[in-house]
Amino acid sequence: MQNFQQNLAKLEAADTQVLGVSMDSMFSNNAWAEKIGVTFPLLSDWGGEVTKEYGLYNPQYKAARRVNYLIDKEGKVVEMQLDNEAIDPTKIVTLCERRKTSGD
């Protein structure tokens, strides 16, 4: 999430809202957001309903798989990054900027 925070200005400039989602409680997300200085929403999927709907529930960890989605203004998934690939959001930032300039 720190990597998204570092790129937040660029993403916002490219009309992109960042949302983090995990199965943590609101309270641990709040403490964590304050600790690492995240200013975009960290959403609590307590119980994992959304995580399961996206097919990302890992029963071994009882948590989500690490995945980034880029969803366009119409609600369609245009990019997806999995696991280690999802740690660095540069690809998503570049894509957002390109889409913004091309008027998509």
Added chain:
Amino acid sequence: MRRGLWVPVFGMIVLGGLASLDRVWGQEKKEAMPEPTVKVGDMAPDFTLRDTHGKQVSLHDFRGKKSVALAFYIFAFTGG
């Protein structure tokens, strides 16, 4: 003499235990990751979740206004 036997016996029990633990862990590592059901080209399923202040945030809040970078992460207080 009898006491001298305990060391190798105990050692074998410990080693046996470690070996079976390793087998269990090895299997878990090989277990498949969950396969995402939402992929590029799909409509992202709508959701409503609470942020860290208890405010409800929905995916449809941004429809027609902004793109959304949706980042699922494993646990708070870890690297990602």
